[in-house]
Each structure stands twice: as structure tokens, then as C-alpha cells.
Amino acid sequence: MTDHSRRRFLKGAGLAVGGLTLGVTPAAAGSGDDKRFLVDLQQVDRSDVPDDVEVVHDISEIDLLAARGDPDAVPGADATAPDLAVQLDDAGPAVEHGGPKASERSNSHNHDGAPSNSEYQWDKRVQEVNNDLTDKPGGGKSVHDTTKGEGTRVAVVDTGVYDSHPDLAGVVNADLSENFTTDDGDWRPNGAGDHGTHVAGIIAATNDNDGPAGGVLGTAPETEIVSHRVFSGEAGASGDSIAALVAAAEKGCDAANFSVGYPPLSPETPGVDLIIEGYRRAVEHARENDMVFVNSAGNAGVDMTPEGVLSLPTEVEGVFGVSATGPIGYGWGGKHADNEAKWLTGNRLDQPTTEPAFYTNYGDAVDVSAAGGNADRDELQSGNGDAYNDLVYSTVYETNDAGEPEPAYGWKAGTSMAAPQVAGAVALVRSLRPDASAEEVEALIRETASQPAEGELYHGNGHLDLEVLVKAAE
Numbered sequence: 009m010t011d012h013s014r015r016r017f018l019k020g021a022g023l024a025v026g027g028l029t030l031g032v033t034p035a036a037a038g039s040g041d042d043k044r045f046l047v048d049l050q051q052v053d054r055s056d057v058p059d060d061v062e063v064v065h066d067i068s069e070i071d072l073l074a075a076r077g078d079p080d081a082v083p084g085a086d087a088t089a090p091d092l093a094v095q096l097d098d099a100g101p102a103v104e105h106g107g108p109k110a111s112e113r114s115n116s117h118n119h120d121g122a123p124s125n126s127e128y129q130w131d132k133r134v135q136e137v138n139n140d141l142t143d144k145p146g147g148g149k150s151v152h153d154t155t156k157g158e159g160t161r162v163a164v165v166d167t168g169v170y171d172s173h174p175d176l177a178g179v180v181n182a183d184l185s186e187n188f189t190t191d192d193g194d195w196r197p198n199g200a201g202d203h204g205t206h207v208a209g210i211i212a213a214t215n216d217n218d219g220p221a222g223g224v225l226g227t228a229p230e231t232e233i234v235s236h237r238v239f240s241g242e243a244g245a246s247g248d249s250i251a252a253l254v255a256a257a258e259k260g261c262d263a264a265n266f267s268v269g270y271p272p273l274s275p276e277t278p279g280v281d282l283i284i285e286g287y288r289r290a291v292e293h294a295r296e297n298d299m300v301f302v303n304s305a306g307n308a309g310v311d312m313t314p315e316g317v318l319s320l321p322t323e324v325e326g327v328f329g330v331s332a333t334g335p336i337g338y339g340w341g342g343k344h345a346d347n348e349a350k351w352l353t354g355n356r357l358d359q360p361t362t363e364p365a366f367y368t369n370y371g372d373a374v375d376v377s378a379a380g381g382n383a384d385r386d387e388l389q390s391g392n393g394d395a396y397n398d399l400v401y402s403t404v405y406e407t408n409d410a411g412e413p414e415p416a417y418g419w420k421a422g423t424s425m426a427a428p429q430v431a432g433a434v435a436l437v438r439s440l441r442p443d444a445s446a447e448e449v450e451a452l453i454r455e456t457a458s459q460p461a462e463g464e465l466y467h468g469n470g471h472l473d474l475e476v477l478v479k480a481a482e
Contacts (some may be wrong), residue, residue: 042126044091044245045335046072046282052087065251069258072291089282095242095266096167097204099363100368101309105396108173109406110415111219124222125417126215128246128401130226130338131379131429134361135474136428140215141225151474154482157228157435159442162211163264164255164428165249166204168197168237170405173415174207174217175224180233184259188252189240197413199241200375202404206420207267208233210428211401211435217415224402224417227432227474228439234261244268246283246450253290257297262438262449264294265322265431267304267424273318291326302431304380304423305331311465312371323373328450331466332365332380332426339397360462362471369424374468375450375459378429383419400425429472436474440481456480 010220012298016366023199042066047057049071057063057073058081065074070092077263108125124452126132126141134140136153161181169186171180185195209224212231217223234250249268256264275282294301304323305312312319318347322329336359364370381399388395437449456477457470 011461017356018347020329028412029230039322042076043249044074045079045088045285046078046091046247046279047075047082047210048087048089048282048285049073052053052082052084056083058082059075060163065188065247067251068253069254070250070293072286072289074245076108076253079145089279091245091247092270092277092279092283094238094246094249095270096200096239096242096244096268101203101422101424102365103381103388103399103422104347104420105399106406107401107403107417107419108221110217110223110417112221120137125217125401126201126222127287128339128397128419129224130335130361130397130399131210134379137227138263139227149414151478152479155436155439157231157432157439158264160228160230160231160435161234161260161436162231162431162435163234163236163252163259163261164211165238165252165256165264165266166209166268167200167202167238167239168195168198168204169208169235170202170205170235170413170415171235171406172363172413173205173209173403175213175215175403176233177206177214177470179208179212180213184253185235186255187237188248188255189237190253191240191437193237194199195211195235195237196378199357200239202418203424204235204237204266205402206402206418207265207424207428208235209399210263210425211432212456213403217428222247227350228435229427230439231432231435237475238268244312246286250286250290251303254293257294257299260297261299262435263300263302263431265302265428267306267422267427268318269306269322272308272310273320277316280320287321287327289326290323297327300328300425300431300434300446300449302328302330302434304427305329305374307367307422309367310369311371312369312377317368328375328430329373329425329468330427330430331370331377331468332421333362333377333471334365334380334400335359335361336382336384337398340392340394360460362467364462364466365421366437367421368466370466374466376430376453376469377460377467378426378471378472380423380426385420392449433472433474433477436478437481440478453477
């Protein structure tokens, strides 16, 4: 699928298409003289921005400022726009569930060997990421026999990364990581939860936990993570996010994973034109620096093809949009519960792992689909704890009674979990082809993707296929 006609439509600044009136909040909304807003430096000279307007982020690489103050003090009717809030509730998890602490034994169904956390990683097993995830020594060449993403760098633009997790120890580049919010914290989580930590584990977890249940493994465990925190508590701003994405390109990241988005927007939403233009410029800057901008398609279950409702930033030209898939029935038990080799294809796997997830956005802004997790909501409501196995299992943390974080594991499902599968794939390709352009890396991922029965509407060019991708990149 190459005809992203709606994306070409979104390349223009003036959106005159009528649509739904959908609510969205300005970031850190305040009174007239204390608002967050964006300044387009292609519409007004920097010297004309009054001194009493606080510049929160100077993103002059793309002719943009994120500011606070009175937008009316800046001359030019088209020079400013509200700094709309970004959210985790649409692009973030559709379903989530806590798991064991890193120091605990997992509740394993596998009786062929020692219980392990990695048994829950259907997303890595089905892609043959590493033979260590199975009890089948010598089971054939795996993805990690060719590359583990060495020499690459991936930005996680999210809620921050808890780097004290044993499977993320030494993974995060603390010198390059940065807090893009206006709070006084660093790049680690600060009130918005473990979303970014879960995403980082999907990309680069090392399986180094030496606890009784072991750890979990990422797609590219030898890549380096740069944590760009853009949430302070639950609050996030477009200006913070765009600044973080531009900075990721400046820091030489091979990919930026942005599992963040907006609720479905109307083209008539105040400020949406400049938000679109800001992301368009950020993508252009990323391409100039050969960085792939990977984004979760969103969890509203909407078709992104019809005009009138926007799913941002996925629909902006050049953003690599990822929809989500997952199984129903993984590890639910039955006669194959004691045989790990049959875990994935046992008698309770009612849907393949390429089945579109119930929540995923779809349509012509999807480049590929990837494992994001699925859920049988009736089974979850009935109390079937095994139904959580269909979600994606990765690194998280819990807060103890003293208010301190403790490393743990947990399940989440969402396009937020699908996007980092692709970001990790970018790292694998770049480790083999360090001089490949962003366009060449994206094209290789599309060309090697396999097309499930549901076709382009849900899968774009197809479902991510790491084995074929790595073989093609050698």
C-alpha cells in the first residue's frame, strides 16, 4: 500500500473539511496571559516575540517555539495556536494488568523446564527472536543469531523509563536522556506511570534478571535507549513532544518511538493546523537526520480513512504508523499446558497472533501492523486470569508502601505496544545497514511484511516479519 492520499491532504496547512466537533484540551490551559501556545516562526519574526512571553522550548530547527504567556501579545493572526494536550488514554494501553515483581517466581504453565517470565512473551516467540525463549536448543537460526541491534540508538518519547529494572540496567543512555516537561524531575517516570518503561522493555529488555523466574527479552537488546520524558503526571503538551522528537533526531537516534497521540480530532479544532504542521516539520527534520519516526495508530477503533476525523500524528505524511494485533487463547491451558513447544499453537489459541486487536485504529495511515496484544473482554470480566496472557508482557514497576518503585513485570495491550516492535526492528536493520536512509529502512520493513487475510485496511503493507526482514537486511 503506497497511496497515502489522506496523508497528502494533511500536508497542507489550511484544513477546510467539515467534521465532528470533538473535544480537546489546550496543554496547561490558563488565563489570557498564562497559556501554553505554539509560535510559528515562518509567520512572525523571532524579534517580534515579546520578552514577557516565556519560551518553553526553542525548536528553531523547524521554525517553531513552544511558549507560555499571552498569545495575543505575539503579532500575526496565523503566528500562534493553542498547544494542545497529548494523551496516553487513546494511544496508551487499551487493557493492562499487573504481574509479578522482578524478585518473584512467575506463575508458569510450562512444566518442561524452570518457570520463566519469558514464557509469556508470545510476541517474541512467534517472531523467532531468540532460541533462549524456548526449550528447543538448536531449534534453528533465530533473529538474534544475526543481530541484536548493536551500535544503534532508539529514543522513547513517553512517560520516562525506570532504568533500575534488572532487564533495563545499562540500557538507557543517561547522558543523552532528558526531561522535556516543565517540572524539576529528570528523565525517569514522574507521576504518569510505567507506560514508557513497558515500551522500553519491548524494544531493548536484556533478559538479565537473575531472579527465580528470569527476565524478559526485547527485540533489540543491544540497542541503546534514550529516554525523553514528555509527561509530568498525566499532563503532556504537543510542544514538549515535538521538541523531544526533534532533539532525538539531533542526538543521532535511529528511531524515535512515540506511543502517544490525541483523541480523534476535528479538522476544525482550534490549533490543529499548526499541530499538523509542527509534526510535518519534525518528520522532515527526522528524515534529514535519517531517523525513523514510529507512532502508535491509536486505540479508538476508528477507520482513519474517511475525512472529517483526524488521528494524529499517525496521519501526518512521513510518520510510520503501526496498528495492533494479538492472539486470543495464548496459554489459557488445556491439554497442551505442559508442553512449551505447543504453547502458542495449543488447542485454546482461537485466533492467530496477526488478528487485528479489538481496539486498534485502522485505515490508510497504517504502514504495518505488529504485536500489540488482544483481549477477550468477556473472559476478562468473567475472571479468567489466563486471558491476560493475550496482552504483551514486558518490564514495569510497582510502588511499595514507602512510595519507592520496585521492578516488576506486567501486561499491556495497545497500539502503544505495537509501535515499539517496529522501533526495535529499525534498530535491527540499522545494525546491519548503518548507512541506510530512513526511507530505505522503512521501505525494507514494508517490503518484507507478510499480509494477513484482513488485508491493507488493518495491516497496511502487512504484518511485521522480523525473520524475513533481518535476512533481507544482511
